[in-house]
Amino acid sequence: MENMLPLTVADMGARKSWDKDVLLHEDAGSVWDSIIFSDEKKGIYDGPDGF
Numbered sequence: 001m002e003n004m005l006p007l008t009v010a011d012m013g014a015r016k017s018w019d020k021d022v023l024l025h026e027d028a029g030s031v032w033d034s035i036i037f038s039d040e041k042k043g044i045y046d047g048p049d050g051f
Contacts (some may be wrong), residue, residue, distance in 0.1 A: 007015070
């Protein structure tokens with residue numbers, strides 16, 4: 001990947017530390033309860049749909 005900035009060893013360590021803090025946080029489950037994943041798209045596939 002040519003468009004990536006090189007990370008130093010310190011940057012990689014800080015990134016891993018942040019990951020652990022976020023993923024292992026005791027309230028992590030409550031955050032995921034408020035996130036909605038959706039791949040639904042509004043599209044016209046068979047003609048006008050009134051919107």
